[in-house]
Amino acid sequence: MTIPIPFPADESTHPLDYWLSPELARISPPSAPSRLRQLADAQGALAAAWSSAIGCGPVLILVGGFVSVMSGNPAGALVLGMMGAALAVLGVVSWKRVRATLPNTDRLLIIRGPGSARGGIMMVSLLATILAGILATALPETASRGAATVVAMIGAYLLTVLFLVACILVPSVVMGRARQSFRRRVQADPVLRTAVEADLATWRDPYGNAGYGPL
Numbered sequence: 001m002t003i004p005i006p007f008p009a010d011e012s013t014h015p016l017d018y019w020l021s022p023e024l025a026r027i028s029p030p031s032a033p034s035r036l037r038q039l040a041d042a043q044g045a046l047a048a049a050w051s052s053a054i055g056c057g058p059v060l061i062l063v064g065g066f067v068s069v070m071s072g073n074p075a076g077a078l079v080l081g082m083m084g085a086a087l088a089v090l091g092v093v094s095w096k097r098v099r100a101t102l103p104n105t106d107r108l109l110i111i112r113g114p115g116s117a118r119g120g121i122m123m124v125s126l127l128a129t130i131l132a133g134i135l136a137t138a139l140p141e142t143a144s145r146g147a148a149t150v151v152a153m154i155g156a157y158l159l160t161v162l163f164l165v166a167c168i169l170v171p172s173v174v175m176g177r178a179r180q181s182f183r184r185r186v187q188a189d190p191v192l193r194t195a196v197e198a199d200l201a202t203w204r205d206p207y208g209n210a211g212y213g214p215l
Contacts, residue, residue, distance in 0.1 A: 016197050019213025020183055028214040035203050036215040037179060039196070042103035044178020045111055048171035050095040055166030057088025059159065066155050070148070099185065102195050111175065113168055120172025124164045131160060183215050 018024070019036055028034075064080025067073075114120045135157055142149050174181075186193050200212055 014212075016186075016193070016200055019200070019211075020186060020215055021213075022183070024214040025179075032214070033208075033210040034214055035199070035205070035210065035212045036182075036196075038105050039102060039199070040179040040182035040215060042105050043098060043182060044175050046098040046103055047095055047178070048111075048174040050091045050098060051174045052167050052171045053087050053091030054095060055091075055170045056163065057084040057086075057091060059162045059166050060084030060087060062162065063159050066159060070152055070155070099181075100189065100192060102192075102199060113175075114172040116176035117169070117173045118176075120169040120176075123172075124161070124169050127164055127168075128161045131157065179215055 019034075061077075061081045061084035064077040064084065067076030067080065068078075114123050135153060139150070139153075142153050186196050203212060205211075
């Protein structure tokens with residue numbers, strides 16, 4: 001099998017499938033700039049943000065239910081439940097739209113969270129451990145106030161961990177798989193592929209000599 005050359009002199013002669021080649025990606029440094037990586041990373045950042053909204057929606061519903069159970073007032077479940085459902089629906093609709101179109105790469109996207117599943121797991125685990133340690137020091141005093149107070153504290157801790165998972169771990173998983181996911185969808189979605197092929201026909205690096213691929 002012939003191994004493609006990472007950055008040929010005349011990249012316009014190569015079709016999109018050449019730049020999408022997994023073999024080309026494997027022999028290219030992960031940090032090497034390319035248009036396809038720029039598109040995939042930008043789309044992944046937007047999708048990661050909306051995936052967090054999707055995850056936070058059910059957590060809000062759980063928070064509302066927990067507050068209502070602990071307080072005996074159904075208002076918490078009603079208000080937070082509606083907010084959570086609306087957030088989840090908005091997240092799903094926006095997530096699908098973002099993944100089906102090419103992102104605007106002229107806007108600067110700043111990612112402050114971890115960019116891989118491993119990094120997300122480590123950060124969530126660290127924060128959850130720190131929080132558990134803080135709550136453990138207050139547990140004896142809390143226990144003296146009755147079982148209901150202990151249940152409230154444990155429930156609040158578990159819900160906080162779920163928020164950390166939704167806000168940190170879920171987006172980090174999406175970001176970590178952004179390039180692989182982009183390649184798979186370009187190959188499967190004819191509308192997205194047409195948009196990328198049109199971009200390939202017109203794009204030229206305005207700042208240097210970055211190639212259109214690899215991905």
